[in-house]
Amino acid sequence: MKLELRGITKRFGSLVANDNINLTVNPGEIHCLLGENGAGKSTLMNVLYGLYHAEEGEILLDDVVQDFAGPGDAMAAGIGMVHQHFMLIPVFTVAENVMLGHEETTFGGRLNMTATRKTVRELSDRFGFDLDPDALVEDLPVGVQQRVEIIKALSKNAQVLVFDEPTAVLTPQETDELMLIMKQLRDAGTAIVFITHKLREVREVADRITVIRLGKVVGEAEPTATNEELASLMVGRAVDLMIDKGPADPGAPALVVKDLSVIDHVGQMVVNRVSFEVRAGEILAIAGVQGNGQTELTEAIMGLQQHVTGEISLDGKPLNRLSVNKVLNSGVGFVPEDRNVDGLVGDFTVAENLMLDRSDGEPFVKFGNLQLGYLATFAEEKVEQFDIRAQGIRTLVGRLSGGNQQKVVLARELSRELRLFVAAQPTRGLDVGSIEFVHTQIVAARDAGVAVIVVSTELDEVAALADRVAVMYRGGIIGIVPGDTSRDVLGLMMAGEHHDSRGAVA
Amino acid sequence: MSAVSQTSGAGADKIVLEKAFVKNWKAPISFGVVTIVALLLFVLNGREGTSSFKLTADATAIQLPVIQLPTVATGIVITVLLAGLTAYSAYRVQTERKTPLWIVAIFAFLFLVGFLAWAGAGASIPVYGLLLGTVALSAPLIFGALGGVISERSGVVNIAIEGQMLAGAFVSAMVATLTGNAFAGLFGAMVAGMLVSFVLAAFAIKYLVDQIIVGVVLNVLVLGLTSFFYSTIMTANPQMFNQPARFPRIEIPVLSQIPIIGPLLFQQTIIIYIMYVTVFVVWYGLFHTRWGLRVRSVGEHPQAADTVGIKVGVTRFWNVSLAGAVAGMGGAYFTLGSVGAFNKEMTAGAGFIALAAVIFGQWDPLKATMAALLFGFATNLQSVLGVIGSPVPSEFMLMLPYVVTILAVAGFVGKSRAPAADGKPYIK
Numbered sequence: 001m002k003l004e005l006r007g008i009t010k011r012f013g014s015l016v017a018n019d020n021i022n023l024t025v026n027p028g029e030i031h032c033l034l035g036e037n038g039a040g041k042s043t044l045m046n047v048l049y050g051l052y053h054a055e056e057g058e059i060l061l062d063d064v065v066q067d068f069a070g071p072g073d074a075m076a077a078g079i080g081m082v083h084q085h086f087m088l089i090p091v092f093t094v095a096e097n098v099m100l101g102h103e104e105t106t107f108g109g110r111l112n113m114t115a116t117r118k119t120v121r122e123l124s125d126r127f128g129f130d131l132d133p134d135a136l137v138e139d140l141p142v143g144v145q146q147r148v149e150i151i152k153a154l155s156k157n158a159q160v161l162v163f164d165e166p167t168a169v170l171t172p173q174e175t176d177e178l179m180l181i182m183k184q185l186r187d188a189g190t191a192i193v194f195i196t197h198k199l200r201e202v203r204e205v206a207d208r209i210t211v212i213r214l215g216k217v218v219g220e221a222e223p224t225a226t227n228e229e230l231a232s233l234m235v236g237r238a239v240d241l242m243i244d245k246g247p248a249d250p251g252a253p254a255l256v257v258k259d260l261s262v263i264d265h266v267g268q269m270v271v272n273r274v275s276f277e278v279r280a281g282e283i284l285a286i287a288g289v290q291g292n293g294q295t296e297l298t299e300a301i302m303g304l305q306q307h308v309t310g311e312i313s314l315d316g317k318p319l320n321r322l323s324v325n326k327v328l329n330s331g332v333g334f335v336p337e338d339r340n341v342d343g344l345v346g347d348f349t350v351a352e353n354l355m356l357d358r359s360d361g362e363p364f365v366k367f368g369n370l371q372l373g374y375l376a377t378f379a380e381e382k383v384e385q386f387d388i389r390a391q392g393i394r395t396l397v398g399r400l401s402g403g404n405q406q407k408v409v410l411a412r413e414l415s416r417e418l419r420l421f422v423a424a425q426p427t428r429g430l431d432v433g434s435i436e437f438v439h440t441q442i443v444a445a446r447d448a449g450v451a452v453i454v455v456s457t458e459l460d461e462v463a464a465l466a467d468r469v470a471v472m473y474r475g476g477i478i479g480i481v482p483g484d485t486s487r488d489v490l491g492l493m494m495a496g497e498h499h500d501s502r503g504a505v506a
Numbered sequence: 507m508s509a510v511s512q513t514s515g516a517g518a519d520k521i522v523l524e525k526a527f528v529k530n531w532k533a534p535i536s537f538g539v540v541t542i543v544a545l546l547l548f549v550l551n552g553r554e555g556t557s558s559f560k561l562t563a564d565a566t567a568i569q570l571p572v573i574q575l576p577t578v579a580t581g582i583v584i585t586v587l588l589a590g591l592t593a594y595s596a597y598r599v600q601t602e603r604k605t606p607l608w609i610v611a612i613f614a615f616l617f618l619v620g621f622l623a624w625a626g627a628g629a630s631i632p633v634y635g636l637l638l639g640t641v642a643l644s645a646p647l648i649f650g651a652l653g654g655v656i657s658e659r660s661g662v663v664n665i666a667i668e669g670q671m672l673a674g675a676f677v678s679a680m681v682a683t684l685t686g687n688a689f690a691g692l693f694g695a696m697v698a699g700m701l702v703s704f705v706l707a708a709f710a711i712k713y714l715v716d717q718i719i720v721g722v723v724l725n726v727l728v729l730g731l732t733s734f735f736y737s738t739i740m741t742a743n744p745q746m747f748n749q750p751a752r753f754p755r756i757e758i759p760v761l762s763q764i765p766i767i768g769p770l771l772f773q774q775t776i777i778i779y780i781m782y783v784t785v786f787v788v789w790y791g792l793f794h795t796r797w798g799l800r801v802r803s804v805g806e807h808p809q810a811a812d813t814v815g816i817k818v819g820v821t822r823f824w825n826v827s828l829a830g831a832v833a834g835m836g837g838a839y840f841t842l843g844s845v846g847a848f849n850k851e852m853t854a855g856a857g858f859i860a861l862a863a864v865i866f867g868q869w870d871p872l873k874a875t876m877a878a879l880l881f882g883f884a885t886n887l888q889s890v891l892g893v894i895g896s897p898v899p900s901e902f903m904l905m906l907p908y909v910v911t912i913l914a915v916a917g918f919v920g921k922s923r924a925p926a927a928d929g930k931p932y933i934k
Contacts, residue, residue, distance in 0.1 A: 049813070051812070051813070051934070070812075070815060070817075071812060071813045071814065071815050072814075072815025072816075073815075075814070075815055076815075081813070083813065086810075087807070087809060087810035087813045087814070088807075088810060089802075089803055089806045089807045089810055089811075090806070090807070090926070091802075091806055091926075092799075092802075092803070092806075096799060099799070100799060100800070100803055100810075100811070100814050100816070101811075101814030101815045101816055102814075102815075103796040103799060105795070105796055109791075109794075109795040109796065109797070110794050110795060111794055111795060111796060111799060152814075267525055268525055269525070
């Protein structure tokens with residue numbers, strides 16, 4: 001089935017998310033939609049899927065104009081979507097998720113599970129997925145959940161499949177497998193729209209590439225284009241993909257972690273007897289697929305976890321059993337994983353957010369009173385220094401873009417005298433320009449002699465920053481390897497395979 | 507190492523973590539406290555005499571013998587058994603094992619027997635009457651809890667159960683009196699419960715008002731309205747408006763002859779039989795039909811339901827309304843099944859106990875029914891003990907159902923998992 005979008009325009013208030021976008025996808029073709037976060041890719045696809053209604057423009061399938069009132073209509077017309085955040089119900093089985101919305105029933109209105117199980121088995125056999133129809137979705141690894149999404153779309157006879165940032169949650173190996181599946185589907189005659197901001201993947205599978213920036217189509221490219229060409233098209237200026245980073249000059253061990261275990265509320269060892277050290281002036285990257293204990297490890301260091309055993313010490317002084325406040329005061333800076341939940345108060349101003357963790361005394365508070373004058377001076381200075389693009393220091397942080405929000409967090413955390421800097425997923429959801437800035441700041445902190453831990457699920461980021469890499473798998477550290485270790489080796493380690501040079505600590 | 511790897515697909519492994527045991531002394535400590543209470547009451551403060559447990563009613567064909575127990579000896583034996591269970595529970599925690607539910611059940615049962623024997627020393631304890639009253643007192647709670655389960659499974663917190671029941675009670679009394687037909691009254695109760703639900707649904711789903719606040723306000727509103735009409739219309743002319751036809755008692759052949767449970771369950775009014783059917787239908791419907799799958803999907807992950815073409819708002823709206831109709835039947839039970847007339851504030855907090863049963867029952871229709879039975883039992887125990895003259899001051903006994911509610915919800919609520927989108931409005 002041929003898909004054509006003509007002159008799609010979608011506005012949210014005064015913001016134009018999609019501006020007169022044209023796009024054609026032919027059957028048996030993988031069409032890549034490349035653009036930064038916030039460029040309008042997902043909005044466009046939500047228009048296509050009937051979740052949003054476009055102000056102008058039309059959608060054509062095999063040259064017939066369509067009018068979708070909701071996702072039900074889009075699905076009936078043959079459009080399937082694999083969402084970035086899976087649209088699966090965690091407490092349902094695979095079969096229940098696949099049947100939802102077009103259930104078959106037998107006598108007495110009873111759900112026909114037998115027929116659905118058969119459909120799931122047939123489709124999963126055809127693509128070699130090996131899915132158990134009766135497994136609960138929440139028990140499946142994300143890579144397998146994604147296959148459930150694909151089966152769900154195929155079971156509704158989708159002829160056009162949209163993959164919205166499908167690789168964000170996958171290991172490198174799972175990503176390779178997904179690429180194979182996409183090629184398989186293409187060869188079976190499906191029209192595929194592949195939305196991403198990762199250049200490597202685009203060049204691997206795309207038959208055609210359309211680049212979107214700020215809601216507009218800014219160009220088309222061939223899969224043979226270089227990374228630099230694609231990146232500059234996407235960002236609108238020349239970008240340097242690798243940051244300047246001199247060799248590390250590690251000093252004495254600053255953070256020493258010995259036999260650290262964290263037990264969660266259901267009694268699982270989410271961090272399992274982990275030992276490592278970070279020297280002053282080096283960056284230790286903690287790589288791994290999301291959910292292998294990285295979050296809990298950083299939270300344990302910060303004093304945010306309840307059941308922690310083992311030892312953590314900074315410059316020889318124990319950190320465990322201290323309150324969060326005391327951990328911060330002993331010179332630890334922390335960029336939490338989710339800046340909107342843990343890093344910032346959205347309804348506070350930029351200035352207020354900059355002093356969030358310093359409300360217990362001078363210079364910001366005297367005799368219980370906020371020193372607003374001092375705060376204003378301080379905030380102005382930080383806004384300038386960290387290039388925070390806000391209307392003023394009294395702008396609410398919730399109104400800023402992701403990149404500027406993250407700069408506020410960095411400005412706050414780096415404005416203290418630090419001994420250890422822990423950054424969890426510091427560039428998640430940021431545009432290329434902000435990523436450059438954040439990376440530069442992290443390297444600057446290292447060069448100033450701070451011990452740095454960067455937790456990241458993105459191998460690009462690990463490669464750009466790490467002096468050494470610790471790979472986490474199922475709560476344990478599977479190995480610590482030098483920063484220049486190849487992607488393939490890191491990928492295997494992330495999937496739980498021990499590397500030969502394990503223990504060859506750089 | 508117990509890290510079992512499970513291969514699924516081409517090499518993608520499930521993240522399986524090692525289990526660690528966190529020692530939790532909650533069970534043995536609570537057991538210990540109860541055992542000390544038993545020691546103080548049954549042994550140190552024991553009462554002379556014999557306690558007789560009467561298992562069958564006088565009128566039934568098959569009579570079971572009356573069980574006679576010496577009070578003090580029973581108290582001592584039971585206290586020893588309770589102490590033994592406490593020690594066993596502590597031993598299990600020490601060796602890193604949990605206290606299973608069956609131990610809790612045995613413990614509670616033993617304490618109950620001991621308590622009845624102690625409180626009813628020298629008197630006859632009507633076990634049958636205790637159980638029969640439990641069914642009667644639980645019926646409205648069960649209807650209310652089912653209403654709560656349906657609504658919350660679809661993602662709308664139903665604080666308004668109390669209001670739905672009270673509206674049902676009022677309207678059923680009025681309609682049944684005016685028409686002279688109890689079935690018309692029951693239907694009227696369902697409509698009344700639904701009307702209350704419409705308001706809840708409209709504000710919660712369409713206007714995204716906080717569901718708890720709307721629910722609380724509705725309870726107050728219904729209380730005010732029914733009290734007003736009761737004191738103006740009904741009290742002025744009770745023959746005309748407040749003498750509803752009541753449901754007759756129907757005996758089910760054969761089944762009603764089974765000792766103890768026969769007369770208990772199968773010599774009831776039709777509304778109780780409707781309750782049995784409703785419990786089954788709601789359970790079957792929720793877990794085995796298209797309706798249930800869709801209701802649960804909008805309560806767990808409305809966005810996912812939306813992307814497969816299920817209309818979230820509409821689904822929620824009609825299921826909140828259905829929940830109101832079911833809770834309304836619980837209200838009708840007050841007037842048409844037990845009391846026989848409407849009284850001011852006659853639901854007296856039953857809606858809130860039903861809400862506790864929903865949570866205690868983990869949003870499952872069958873477990874919520876069990877929870878409602880437990881609360882009904884506690885309520886009846888208090889009145890039966892009042893009749894046989896228990897040594898505990900009646901003010902304390904009046905607290906019993908609420909103490910059981912608090913203990914049940916506090917002790918188990920941590921383990922239960924609400925529908926993920928319960929109480930969260932869906933905004934596209």
